[in-house]
Amino acid sequence: MSEEEFPISKRLEDAYRFKTSTQILIYLISLVVGALILSIINWPLTDCIVIFTVYAALAFPVIIKVENPWKIGISLGLYGAAMAAIITWTITFIESFNLRSISLYVLFLEIMTVELLHHLGEDIAYKEDKKIYIGVGILSAIFFIFLYIFLSAYDWRVTVFGSIIATIIFAYAILPEKPI
Amino acid sequence: MLELISLVISIGVAFGTCMLIGLKLSKSDPDLEKVIDAIVSNFLDERKFHINSIVEITGLSKNKVEAILKRLEARGIVRKRGNMYQLVDPLVFLTPIDMERARRITKDDNILYGAYQNPYLPRLYFLAMYLIFAADIAFVISVFFNIFPGLTNWVLKILPEGVSVNAFLLFTLGMGIIFVDALDNIIKSWAREKYSVVVGEKSGISYDKSLADELSGKIRRGAIADVDLQFSLLQKILNYFIRVPVGDVIVRVKGEEKPVVFKNMPYPRELFYVIRSIQLGSLGWRKRYARTLMMWRARAMVPAT
Numbered sequence: 319m320s321e322e323e324f325p326i327s328k329r330l331e332d333a334y335r336f337k338t339s340t341q342i343l344i345y346l347i348s349l350v351v352g353a354l355i356l357s358i359i360n361w362p363l364t365d366c367i368v369i370f371t372v373y374a375a376l377a378f379p380v381i382i383k384v385e386n387p388w389k390i391g392i393s394l395g396l397y398g399a400a401m402a403a404i405i406t407w408t409i410t411f412i413e414s415f416n417l418r419s420i421s422l423y424v425l426f427l428e429i430m431t432v433e434l435l436h437h438l439g440e441d442i443a444y445k446e447d448k449k450i451y452i453g454v455g456i457l458s459a460i461f462f463i464f465l466y467i468f469l470s471a472y473d474w475r476v477t478v479f480g481s482i483i484a485t486i487i488f489a490y491a492i493l494p495e496k497p498i
Numbered sequence: 499m500l501e502l503i504s505l506v507i508s509i510g511v512a513f514g515t516c517m518l519i520g521l522k523l524s525k526s527d528p529d530l531e532k533v534i535d536a537i538v539s540n541f542l543d544e545r546k547f548h549i550n551s552i553v554e555i556t557g558l559s560k561n562k563v564e565a566i567l568k569r570l571e572a573r574g575i576v577r578k579r580g581n582m583y584q585l586v587d588p589l590v591f592l593t594p595i596d597m598e599r600a601r602r603i604t605k606d607d608n609i610l611y612g613a614y615q616n617p618y619l620p621r622l623y624f625l626a627m628y629l630i631f632a633a634d635i636a637f638v639i640s641v642f643f644n645i646f647p648g649l650t651n652w653v654l655k656i657l658p659e660g661v662s663v664n665a666f667l668l669f670t671l672g673m674g675i676i677f678v679d680a681l682d683n684i685i686k687s688w689a690r691e692k693y694s695v696v697v698g699e700k701s702g703i704s705y706d707k708s709l710a711d712e713l714s715g716k717i718r719r720g721a722i723a724d725v726d727l728q729f730s731l732l733q734k735i736l737n738y739f740i741r742v743p744v745g746d747v748i749v750r751v752k753g754e755e756k757p758v759v760f761k762n763m764p765y766p767r768e769l770f771y772v773i774r775s776i777q778l779g780s781l782g783w784r785k786r787y788a789r790t791l792m793m794w795r796a797r798a799m800v801p802a803t
Binding site for chain 1: 501502504505506508509510511512513514515516517518519520521523524525526572658659660661662664665666668669671672673675676677679680683684686737738739743765767768771787790791793794
């Protein structure tokens with residue numbers, strides 16, 4: 319075997335992935351299967367639309383591995399769609415305007431906003447620079463304040479230590495991750 | 499009906515707006531491409547270059563070139579040494595500290611490949627941690643639909659007065675995601691950057707044998723009897739979906755009965771090619787594909803159209 323026999327493609331990952339057309343086909347099949355399952359469950363249409371949008375957003379970066387501006391565009395588009403669905407749905411879900419309940423809704427929305435961006439905006443979100451760390455700091459501070467408001471109904475030890483520990487876990491989870 | 503229409507409209511508008519933002523963000527930067535082209539065309543094989551050389555070749559302002567080089571440096575594409583810059587070999591994924599260690603131990607050899615074994619990644623028990631999230635979802639569903647009244651009553655009992663159960667369930671769902679993500683980060687950081695594998699042009703293969711090792715494992719290039727590439731079914735399936743493809747590279751050493759197995763190496767085919775090249779004593783393959791490899795690494799910043 320000579321070294322002439324070792325061809326490589328422009329994108330090294332291509333040798334390990336499905337062809338682009340196969341990736342698209344698998345994604346479409348997964349969408350159809352998802353829609354089929356939702357139609358069998360027979361939940362209200364608005365709930366089904368929200369779940370389907372979030373599902374489509376979660377599945378996209380896992381299945382579609384092509385790297386081009388369209389992939390990034392669609393990925394961010396799905397992020398926006400999923401967030402719009404989650405926010406609209408959460409607002410209709412609110413049944414109590416109690417400050418502690420509102421804190422929990424805010425915490426849920428904050429977690430979903432960051433985690434979905436983590437998942438869908440991987441190509442643009444990975445930057446180890448000052449701005450990212452400042453962003454993580456601000457988000458963690460917001461997380462701490464709202465969690466503190468919710469936990470303040472309990473014993474002070476639960477309030478203080480619970481808020482600190484959960485905020486550390488939150489900050490650690492949202493820190494940018496190295497691809498390798 | 500109005501609720502349904504407003505939901506569909508908000509999803510559509512958000513999709514369109516964010517997609518346009520995504521397309522705008524991923525638009526290629528012609529200045530960045532010019533600089534990458536200038537470096538790849540003129541300074542391959544770790545040749546050092548000064549910022550003024552790039553200014554001269556590209557015709558861009560010094561400030562602009564400096565800013566672009568800083569971005570390339572932050573992404574590990576170029577390395578700054580004093581006033582000079584140097585292209586980092588595209589198949590080197592080591593941290594700067596480990597890269598310096600590798601240079602020192604290989605006596606400043608030309609390092610063609612450097613990465614870490616990832617012993618834990620494609621194991622079923624690693625993936626099993628996502629069961630924690632499944633348990634979280636099961637808890638939320640059973641309370642929401644009151645499947646186990648005792649559980650629902652317990653949740654109602656522990657919640658402060660006036661706090662919505664639904665809000666608490668959504669929060670629990672969110673915390674499940676955060677907990678699994680943090681756990682995933684802990685396991686990855688534990689597994690990552692521990693077992694270096696370095697392939698040098700003259701020094702052959704150097705690798706860490708244990709956590710505290712300093713590349714004591716050595717396979718001289720003349721001692722390589724054979725090299726093989728192996729993917730388990732799980733690795734093969736995972737490679738379709740995970741960000742960085744992995745596989746096992748098996749090196750048979752002359753006079754040794756047991757082969758050396760590098761587990762879950764990133765870009766295993768390329769490692770195989772590099773080892774084959776040094777075994778054959780010819781870097782023709784690498785030279786021929788140097789530009790392609792370099793452009794691939796740099797393209798991470800400039801997505802192909």
